[in-house]
Every structure is written in C-alpha cells, then in structure tokens.
Amino acid sequence: MRRACTVALVSLTLVLGPATGDESTDPQLDRVELLVRNGAPDLALRVLSSLQPRPFHARKWMDWERLRFTIYRKKQDWDALQKRLQALPTDLPAHLRHTLLTQGIEVLIDSGRGHAVRPMLRELLWMGSYDSRQVAHWRRLTIRSYLAEGLLEDAQNAMARYQKEFLPNDADWSLLYAQVLLQAGYAAQAAEHLATVQNDNGRFLRLLSRLRSKADSPQRVIDQAAAMLGKLDSDHSLRSGLWALTAEAALYADEITLQVDALEQFYAMPLPAYLKGLFEYDVDGLWQAYIRLGEKTGNASNLLIGDDEPWLKLSASLSSTRPIKARSIIALLAERTRDPAAYAAHHLRLYDSLKQAKREDTAISLYTHQGRFGNIQRVPNPVRLRLVNLAFAQRNIELAAKMAAGLSDVGEEIDNLDWNLKRARLSIYTGEFDDSIHILQELITAHSSFDKDAVDRVLQVIFDLQAVDRQRAAYLLLKELFSRASERAQQREIMFWMADALRGDDKFDSAAEHYLRSALFERGGTDIWGQTARYHAAETLAEAGFVEDARRIYHSLLNETINPTRRAILERSIQQLFVKEQETPSTDR
Numbered sequence: 001m002r003r004a005c006t007v008a009l010v011s012l013t014l015v016l017g018p019a020t021g022d023e024s025t026d027p028q029l030d031r032v033e034l035l036v037r038n039g040a041p042d043l044a045l046r047v048l049s050s051l052q053p054r055p056f057h058a059r060k061w062m063d064w065e066r067l068r069f070t071i072y073r074k075k076q077d078w079d080a081l082q083k084r085l086q087a088l089p090t091d092l093p094a095h096l097r098h099t100l101l102t103q104g105i106e107v108l109i110d111s112g113r114g115h116a117v118r119p120m121l122r123e124l125l126w127m128g129s130y131d132s133r134q135v136a137h138w139r140r141l142t143i144r145s146y147l148a149e150g151l152l153e154d155a156q157n158a159m160a161r162y163q164k165e166f167l168p169n170d171a172d173w174s175l176l177y178a179q180v181l182l183q184a185g186y187a188a189q190a191a192e193h194l195a196t197v198q199n200d201n202g203r204f205l206r207l208l209s210r211l212r213s214k215a216d217s218p219q220r221v222i223d224q225a226a227a228m229l230g231k232l233d234s235d236h237s238l239r240s241g242l243w244a245l246t247a248e249a250a251l252y253a254d255e256i257t258l259q260v261d262a263l264e265q266f267y268a269m270p271l272p273a274y275l276k277g278l279f280e281y282d283v284d285g286l287w288q289a290y291i292r293l294g295e296k297t298g299n300a301s302n303l304l305i306g307d308d309e310p311w312l313k314l315s316a317s318l319s320s321t322r323p324i325k326a327r328s329i330i331a332l333l334a335e336r337t338r339d340p341a342a343y344a345a346h347h348l349r350l351y352d353s354l355k356q357a358k359r360e361d362t363a364i365s366l367y368t369h370q371g372r373f374g375n376i377q378r379v380p381n382p383v384r385l386r387l388v389n390l391a392f393a394q395r396n397i398e399l400a401a402k403m404a405a406g407l408s409d410v411g412e413e414i415d416n417l418d419w420n421l422k423r424a425r426l427s428i429y430t431g432e433f434d435d436s437i438h439i440l441q442e443l444i445t446a447h448s449s450f451d452k453d454a455v456d457r458v459l460q461v462i463f464d465l466q467a468v469d470r471q472r473a474a475y476l477l478l479k480e481l482f483s484r485a486s487e488r489a490q491q492r493e494i495m496f497w498m499a500d501a502l503r504g505d506d507k508f509d510s511a512a513e514h515y516l517r518s519a520l521f522e523r524g525g526t527d528i529w530g531q532t533a534r535y536h537a538a539e540t541l542a543e544a545g546f547v548e549d550a551r552r553i554y555h556s557l558l559n560e561t562i563n564p565t566r567r568a569i570l571e572r573s574i575q576q577l578f579v580k581e582q583e584t585p586s587t588d589r
Contacts, residue, residue: 029063041071042431055092062096069104078111085120098124098134105141110273114145121145136166140176147277152184171197178205183277187212203228204238208245208278211252218253222246237272244271244279256296260289260324264354267365283369286362287331294332297325308333308342319353327353344380351383360390364399381407388422397429417443417454421461428464436465437473444480455481455490459497466501475501492521496533499540508544512537531557535570542577551577 028051035044045068052064072081085104088097101124105117124138139162146155159180162168174197181190182205191209194202207224210216216224225246232239247262263286271279297318303310311329318326327350334346354363367379367387379387384403391400404426420443427436440461450458458481466474475498482494499514515537519525525534538553551574558570 026060026063029067032064032067036067036071036074041075045071055089055096058093058096062099065100069100069107073107076111078108078113078116082108082113082116094127098127102134102137102141105145109141109144109148112148112273112276114148114151117145118142136162136168139166140173143176143180144274147179147183148273150183150277152180155180156184171199171202175201175205178209179274179278182209182212188215191215200228200232200236200238204241204245208248211245211249218249218255221249222253222255222258225249240266240269240271241275241278243269244275244281247281248279256289256293257322257324260286260293260328263289264324264357264359264362267369268359268361282371283365284371286366287335287372290328290331291335293325293328294330297329298332305336308337315349323353323357344382347380348382348386351386355386363387364390368399368402376402376405379403385419392422397426401426401430417457421457424461425464428461428468433465433468433470433473436461437470437477440465440477441480444477444484447484449484449486450481452487452490455485455487455494459494462497466504469504471501471505475505488521492518492529495521496529496536499533499536503536503540503543508540512540512544512546512549515540526560531560535573538573547577 032044032048032051035041035047048064048068048071052068053060055061068084069081072078072084081104085101085108088100092100101120105120108117121138121142125135139158143155143158143162146152146158159177163177174193178190178193178197181187181193187209191206191213194206194209197203197206207216207221207228211218211221225242229239229242229246232242243262243266247259247266250256250259250262263281266281267283267286298305298311298314301310301314303314311333315326315329318329330346330350330353334343334350337343337346351363351367354360354366363383364387367373367383373379376384384407387403388400388407391397391403400422404423420439424436424439424443427433427439440458444458447454462474462477462481465477478494478498478501482491482498485491485494495514495518499511499518502508502511502514515533516525519530519533519537522530525531534553534557538550538557541547541553542550554570554574554577558567558574561567561570
C-alpha cells in the first residue's frame with residue numbers, strides 16, 4: 001500500500017523555549033510542525049502565515065511565532081529572521097515584543113550576525129524595562145554581539161562600562177569576561193578570573209587559559225580534558241570545545257596521532273557559537289595533520305613517495321590496530337597523486353575508513369568546508385555519491401542536493417535506477433518539480449519493463465509528486481509505468497493510483513472509470529481491494545454528479561458486506577447521497 005509521500009528531515013525541537021499556554025496542543029500548529037518534520041519548511045511557513053492567530057490572542061500567537069523562529073533557524077534563513085524581528089506587529093504587547101526581540105537576537109548572535117542585532121538592542125535599551133536584570137541581559141548581549149564579529153576592543157570597552165555600572169560577580173559574567181580576555185590574548189588573567197567558577201564551562205575555559213598561559217603542561221591539560229570528556233553526556237555542547245582543546249594541547253606536545261584523533265572528533269560535531277571565537281581551526285588543519293602523520297608513519301618504515309603500493313600495504317596492515325595512522329597514509333597519497341583515478345580511489349578509501357570508525361560527520365566537514373574542497377567539483381564522484389546517500393540517511397536534503405548537483409557519471413557499480421530516483425526525489429524536495437518529472441519520464445521510458453521491486457521504488461517518488469499537487473504529471477507517469485509493470489497485481493494497484501491522480505486533478509468521470517477498472521481486475525471486484533476501489537469509485541461518481549450510479553455501487557457493496565463497521569459507513573454514504581440530491585438536482589447525462 002501507499003506509504004507517506006513526503007520526505008522526513010531531522011526531528012525538530014523548538015529553540016525558543018517551551019510553548020506557552022495550556023498543555024493541550026493546537027491541531028493546526030501540529031499540522032505545521034508535521035510539514036517541517038517532513039521536509040517542507042517553505043510550505044510550513046506559508047501555512048503558518050495563513051493560520052497564525054492575531055497578536056490579540058497573545059499566548060497562542062507566541063506559540064506560532066516560536067515555531068516560525070524555529071523554521072527560520074532550521075533553514076538558516078537569517079535574513080528572514082532579521083526582517084521578521086524588524087517588522088513585529090505594532091499592536092504586540094510590550095512584554096511579548098521584548099521576549100521575541102531578545103530571543104531572536106540571541107539566535108542571530110549565534111549565527112554570527114552581531115552587527116545586525118545592535119540596532120535592535122539599542123531599541124530595547126531605549127525602550128527600557130522595569131526589570132534591571134533584563135536590561136543587564138541586553139547589555140551582555142551587546143558584548144556578545146561584538147565577540148561574534150571579533151570586535152575585541154569594542155567588547156572590552158562595553159565590558160568596562162558594564163562592570164562599572166552593574167558591579168557583577170556572578171559566574172556567567174566571569175565566563176563572558178574570561179572569553180574576552182582569552183580572545184584578546186590575556187590567558188593568564190582569564191585563568192585568574194575563572195578561579196572560583198566551578199561549573200563545566202568554567203573548568204573548560206580554565207583549562208584552555210592555563211594551557212595558553214603555560215601554567216599547566218600540555219600533557220596535564222590532555223589528561224584533564226579526557227577526564228571531563230569521560231563525564232559529559234555524548235550530546236553535551238562542550239564536547240567539541242574539549243576536543244579542540246585536546247587538539248591544541250596535542251600540537252604543543254607533538255602528539256600528532258592524538259591531534260588527528262581530536263580533530264576528527266572535533267569536526268564530527270558543531271562547535272557552540274559561544275566558543276567559536278576561542279579557536280581558529282579550519283578543516284585544512286586536519287588535512288595538514290593527516291599529511292604530517294602519514295609522512296611520519298611512512299618514513300618510520302623507510303617508504304618512498306612515488307610508489308603507492310607499499311604505502312597501501314602499510315595502511316592495510318594498520319587499519320585494524322592503528323586506523324588513524326592508516327587513514328593518514330591514505331590522505332597523504334590522495335594529496336600527492338596526480339593520477340585522477342588514483343585520486344578518486346584514495347579519497348574513497350579515506351571516506352570508507354571514516355565510515356567504519358563511525359565518523360561520517362567528519363567526512364562531511366572534510367569535503368564540504370571551505371579550503372581544499374570549497375569547489376564541489378574537486379570532490380571525487382565516488383565520495384560525492386557516498387555523501388548523497390549519507391545525507392539522505394540523515395535527512396539532510398541541502399547536503400544531498402549540493403553533492404548531487406551536476407553529478408551524472410556515477411560509474412557502473414552504482415544502481416542506475418536508485419541513483420535517478422534519488423535525483424528525482426531531490427528535485428522535488430528542492431522545488432525543481434519540472435526537473436523531477438523530466439528525470440522520471442526518461443527513467444521510465446528507458447525501460448521496457450520493471451520488476452515488482454522497481455515498480456514499488458518508482459511509485460514512491462511519483463507519490464511525492466502528487467504530494468506537491470503535480471497530479472497531471474503523476475497520472476502520465478503512472479500510465480507509462482502501468483504498461484511496463486511485469487505483474488498483473490501491480491498493474492491493478494497502479495490503475496488505482498492513476499484514479500487517485502485523476503481525482504486530485506478534478507477529472508472525476510475518468511477517475512471513477514479507473515477505480516472501477518482497478519476493482520474489476522480480479523474476482524469481479526468482490527475481494528477487499530476491489531471493494532475499496534468500488535467504494536472510491538462511488539465517492540467519485542457522487543462528486544461528478546452521477547448520484548444514481550454511486551447509489552447502485554454503494555448498495556451492491558452493502559449486499560456483499562457483513563462487517564458492521566463497514567455497513568455503517570456505507571449506510572451513511574447512501575444517506576449523504578439523498579442530501580446531495582437536494583443540494584444539486586440530478587442532471588440527465
């Protein structure tokens with residue numbers, strides 16, 4: 001039977017806090033959230049705008065606005081978020097306006113848009129508040145906005161004014177102050193300032209400060225960072241910072257294998273926005289570390305660059321016991337070769353090694369961040385194919401579309417049907433519906449027949465087209481697929497979906513005919529499938545105005561059915577026909 005037609009993206013969590021109001025959920029709000037979860041954020045925004053209550057219903061309106069902000073953040077559409085904040089309804093109660101502006105500002109600062117939020121912060125500070133804590137928070141956000149842009153002098157000046165006015169002594173202030181000192185190069189003073197902060201963030205920054213001020217040895221920092229990592233949950237936001245710290249300490253200690261390991265871990269997860277100014281890593285640092293370790297490993301075995309075979313043998317011998325060294329050798333070979341085939345093969349080996357280590361997210365960083373692979377055409381096709389599949393598995397449509405763009409030569413080892421269905425589906429998800437239709441047309445007409453599995457796979461993408469209301473195109477594609485389906489049972493099913501597409505295109509007469517043809521494929525339409533198709537045919541005949549024909553089918557189904565629930569449904573449908581006759585006089589056709 002037909003599965004859900006829309007793609008599922010990542011699960012969505014509201015980033016602006018829990019919804020206000022009653023515990024009961026709003027079904028319409030759930031409807032929009034479902035669209036987002038299933039990969040249609042643009043459609044979700046359109047529906048949201050049409051259904052969102054007016055600000056007069058403040059609590060409900062805020063729930064919807066939180067979801068709007070969540071969608072903007074998920075899409076990383078910072079321009080839209082900024083415009084929305086600048087155009088909040090004028091009749092919005094002041095406390096709601098303050099709340100939304102504050103939350104939106106925090107999101108924009110996290111995205112690195114410090115310059116964009118300062119006019120809004122000035123507005124908030126100008127409007128004022130009876131809550132001194134809120135004013136202090138806005139002032140701290142101003143400091144964070146400078147940090148987000150690397151404007152250290154402005155951040156320091158703002159901090160000096162804040163300290164003079166508010167005399168802060170809380171842990172959050174100490175953390176913020178220490179970050180400014182660290183970014184300005186005053187590591188020893190930062191460590192001093194953090195002496196009394198006992199939370200995880202404080203311990204992390206103190207470790208970093210003591211490393212950079214040389215108060216602790218790199219090895220001591222490595223050990224303490226490892227101890228912290230052992231205690232933190234796997235999804236804790238500090239883990240990436242601790243791996244960055246470990247990589248830095250390993251560099252100072254000349255522990256290159258540990259440096260590579262830490263950098264792989266670091267690039268497998270996002271760095272929290274509040275830590276971004278503390279590290280200057282770009283992904284080329286990992287490539288360089290790979291090359292250094294590869295050279296060191298090969299030199300220890302007296303290998304010479306130029307003959308790949310001994311290097312590959314050494315990498316294979318290390319793959320189970322020293323996988324990081326094995327990967328470094330492969331990365332070195334990929335960097336040094338001038339043979340396109342060897343280049344692609346080495347990068348594919350590197351990707352597969354990372355996958356085996358469950359570090360596919362590191363591979364995403366290696367092949368998508370600016371640097372060696374800023375131009376997507378430099379990523380070898382086999383790696384791009386792997387990343388497309390990974391992106392589909394992670395519901396990362398943006399990455400899948402980026403990696404699939406212009407990728408036509410996929411090699412003989414790739415299933416052509418699978419690849420083209422992925423291309424068609426990506427075109428739907430990115431709004432290129434005509435491209436998707438063209439891909440499917442070429443795919444279907446290129447085959448004289450399809451087996452059962454292939455038909456099922458093609459159907460799922462056609463269903464996606466129907467989900468975006470391309471009913472006419474779906475019908476024509478189904479018609480072509482019908483003539484190529486190798487099994488009669490599948491032809492019967494396809495005929496039913498053809499009827500669905502016609503009905504969705506308001507072609508009720510033809511839809512009813514197709515439903516009946518599907519029903520009568522087997523057993524005179526008396527089996528469960530046939531009864532279902534006949535029921536749909538009756539519904540469609542009623543929509544087309546053929547009330548007597550609909551009544552005849554309903555009565556025939558009633559005579560064949562003993563199930564009480566189905567009989568009740570049929571009797572209600574028959575009753576509704578009488579109402580329809582009163583509303584629309586029958587016409588002799």
